[in-house]
Amino acid sequence: MATRIVYSNRTAPSNSDWQAALHTALVAALPGKALGVGSYAPTGKIIAIMDAAATGDDDNTALQVIAAHDTDSRTPEQQAALDDAATAADASTRAANIPSWAGFTEAEALAWLDSHVSATQVNAIANLADAKAVMNDMATLLRAMVRLIVALRDDTWPGLSN
Amino acid sequence: MASSVTTYDTTWVTPRTWSTGELVTATLLNTHLRDQLAALKSPGYFQCEIDEAANYTTTSATFADVDATNLSATIVTGGGNILVGFSASIDASTTQVVNFVVDVDGTPYPGDDGIGGTSNDMIATGGLVSFSFIIRGLSAGSHTFKLQWKTSAGTATMYAGAGTTNFDNHPRFWGVDLV
Numbered sequence: 001m002a003t004r005i006v007y008s009n010r011t012a013p014s015n016s017d018w019q020a021a022l023h024t025a026l027v028a029a030l031p032g033k034a035l036g037v038g039s040y041a042p043t044g045k046i047i048a049i050m051d052a053a054a055t056g057d058d059d060n061t062a063l064q065v066i067a068a069h070d071t072d073s074r075t076p077e078q079q080a081a082l083d084d085a086a087t088a089a090d091a092s093t094r095a096a097n098i099p100s101w102a103g104f105t106e107a108e109a110l111a112w113l114d115s116h117v118s119a120t121q122v123n124a125i126a127n128l129a130d131a132k133a134v135m136n137d138m139a140t141l142l143r144a145m146v147r148l149i150v151a152l153r154d155d156t157w158p159g160l161s162n
Numbered sequence: 163m164a165s166s167v168t169t170y171d172t173t174w175v176t177p178r179t180w181s182t183g184e185l186v187t188a189t190l191l192n193t194h195l196r197d198q199l200a201a202l203k204s205p206g207y208f209q210c211e212i213d214e215a216a217n218y219t220t221t222s223a224t225f226a227d228v229d230a231t232n233l234s235a236t237i238v239t240g241g242g243n244i245l246v247g248f249s250a251s252i253d254a255s256t257t258q259v260v261n262f263v264v265d266v267d268g269t270p271y272p273g274d275d276g277i278g279g280t281s282n283d284m285i286a287t288g289g290l291v292s293f294s295f296i297i298r299g300l301s302a303g304s305h306t307f308k309l310q311w312k313t314s315a316g317t318a319t320m321y322a323g324a325g326t327t328n329f330d331n332h333p334r335f336w337g338v339d340l341v
Contacts, residue, residue: 002268003226012216016255019317023221036222041322042165042232044216049226 002052003035006059008066010046012039018071020078022046029065033058037066084158091158095151101144117141165212165232165322172206173197174240174341176302201240206339208235208307212250212332213323221317225263225270225310228320233309233335241302243340246271247294248309250333256316264297264337265308271297276310288321288329296340309335 012018019037026034026048033054040047048062074082096102104112114120116137125131154161178194180186210233218228227234246264254260263276270276277293311318321329 001224003222003224005227005230012219016317016319019219019221020255035224035226036220038220038222038317039216039218041212041214041216041218041229041320041324049220049222049224051224 001035004050004052004054005040006048006050006062007040007043008046008048008063010066011044012046013071015071017074017078020075021073022066022069022071024075025069026062026065030054030058030061034062080159080162083162087154087158087162091151091154094154095148098144098147098151101148113141165210165214165229167208167210167232167235169208169235169237170204170206171238172201172240172339172341174201174205174302174339201341205341206237206239208237208337210235210309210333210335212334215324217322217324217326218320219317220311220313222312223314225261225265225276225312227265228309228311230308233333234306235335235337236304236306237337237339238304239300239302239339240341241300242298244297244300244305244307244337245294245340246297246307246335246337247292248333248335249290249292251288251321251329251331252291253288253319253321253329254313254316255319258313258315258318260291260311260313260318262291262293262309262311265310266297266300266305270310271295276312278311288319307335307337 019039022037026037030050033051034048035051036049038047038049039045046066048059048066050058050062054062100112101109117134121134121137125134175193175198177198178190212229212232214232220226220228244266248262248264252260259275259279261276262278263270263272265271272295277295278291311320320333321331323330323332
């Protein structure tokens with residue numbers, strides 16, 4: 001298939017991910033005639049790659065699509081990737097904000113367990129108040145574990161929550 | 163900064179078939195000995211050197227000119243084989259294959275998906291794509307050589323000397339007549 005280039009007057013954005021959405025829009029507007037988009041280094045302008053059989057009217061349509069396009073728009077796939085990246089980036093911040101547990105060494109974590117929810121505390125339960133105290137400490141521990149597990153999940157599989 | 167296309171036409175001519183008893187003149191010797199030796203010493207060639215303020219990109223899955231002005235050259239060849247070559251730093255936006263062909267007067271060399279390819283290692287990091295090969299059996303005369311590319315998915319970027327950190331690279335596209 002022979003091709004030719006249509007040169008627009010629009011400057012290509014400096015970011016590297018504007019092409020995908022414009023490609024989708026242009027190919028949808030001119031199926032079988034518009035083959036893609038790009039940028040022409042000597043001018044820094046956006047170009048359309050056209051089938052050589054495309055007409056002058058097709059070229060004009062391509063230029064109109066390029067001129068009207070919002071170069072900040074992203075394809076659903078790009079947006080999903082951006083959302084996943086944001087989730088993963090936020091995960092470490094959330095983990096760091098878990099009081100105490102975020103920075104515990106293994107020794108410190110075990111020391112907390114030993115002083116709050118170990119067999120020692122359970123066996124010392126003499127009344128309802130004692131039991132409530134131990135269960136409240138268990139709730140604190142579980143809450144910290146839930147927060148850390150969710151942060152780890154988001155760092156490992158950010159798409160699960162998006 | 164400015165890209166440049168340097169060309170030099172081949173001056174090789176079809177060698178003369180001499181006849182027994184033929185008078186060998188200075189003119190004939192200069193043409194068929196001196197000038198032919200000079201043509202062998204300095205064969206026709208072209209070299210495109212790129213230095214621009216922006217980079218090239220494409221999303222086309224069909225081969226298209228990278229730059230019909232600066233990655234294109236027309237030279238006179240002596241007929242036969244031409245050695246062509248290319249090198250540049252290429253970036254991939256996703257898992258994709260980026261391919262190249264040398265279009266000679268409208269015919270792509272080689273055929274099918276041409277030459278080249280990229281891997282995941284080039285995603286957002288760039289990598290060297292380089293090739294050279296012989297185009298065989300071109301007729302004597304003027305020929306236009308153009309570099310074309312395509313990508314199987316996403317966006318392909320060819321760094322063109324635009325000052326991108328660590329990728330202020332300058333593509334080269336060249337050819338020499340193997341007279």
